[in-house]
């Protein structure tokens with residue numbers, strides 16, 4: 166039974182890999198959304214969803230796939246790699262509850278080849294999944310769209326129309342962002358950015374939902390910062406120190422060791438402003454405070470961990486509502502918004 170409705174936009178607050186998949190899969194199981202719709206760039210994303218004994222690595226489908234009653238959609242702004250998408254549909258047995266907007270642009274082999282060569286690989290350190298070159302063709306208006314691709318013919322729909330009519334019926338819709346706001350083409354450290362705007366406004370535009378329809382903007386941070394590829398990372402730790410702290414992670418799409426730094430209030434504040442966040446999700450608290458592992462009740466967290474959460478809340482003047490304490494979708498603390506300390 167859900168008591169939440171309206172349009173919830175969930176975006177990454179930093180450089181991607183904040184653990185959006187975990188927070189979204191929790192919301193999907195608990196709040197039973199009618200639709201989960203993905204915005205963002207394309208298969209350069211890698212979202213890990215752990216649910217019971219299943220671990221899913223998703224690059225195209227919405228993370229809310231864990232709820233079999235939720236309809237899954239890809240907004241028109243998303244670049245679709247048909248092979249990756251159809252493989253995920255098969256693996257998750259999500260069949261025809263998955264819809265792709267007719268106007269999604271297609272990633273072709275030539276885009277992947279271009280992405281793995283030249284300045285994109287050497288200077289930007291892209292994921293090599295073809296997204297930048299495919300967006301470039303789209304802007305030149307020479308790219309192929311989903312409506313031209315036979316492999317997708319059973320899945321085509323008008324996603325914006327579906328999402329808006331679901332909102333008219335007062336249902337809950339999750340709008341899932343990808344990457345992180347600080348990798349935005351417009352608002353990040355150009356040229357060390359992805360090929361689109363990935364802030365909450367950009368994600369809504371991908372899906373075709375207007376700003377007045379948005380109910381909540383949930384910005385997800387990890388309890389420390391990570392970045393893969395090139396570009397500045399303030400307070401970056403040497404790799405040995407990252408390993409010593411147990412913060413080492415490997416990219417789920419590229420397998421690269423992620424660069425790491427302590428949580429950065431200044432970057433986080435910029436992201437809160439950019440996204441007009443109404444709430445925060447904070448993941449991997451148990452990686453920084455091992456005693457927090459598996460705790461599902463805020464009062465049972467070690468005092469140091471609570472202090473860390475409350476300092477973030479007061480620095481960012483935004484409530485930390487969801488806290489991840491382990492990999493499973495259920496390893497999560499959900500706080501009442503009234504309990505905020507700022």
Ligand code: IMP
Pocket residue numbers: 180181182206209210211289290291292293294296297343344345348357358359360393394395
């Ligand atoms: P592209 O998005 O593949 O063009 O890569 C541009 C930059 O964004 C590179 O630094 C990538 O490592 C980074 N990036 C793209 N997608 C993700 C993601 O999902 N997580 C983390 N970094 C990403």
Ligand code: MG
Pocket residue numbers: 181182183210211212213417
């Ligand atoms: Mg990722």
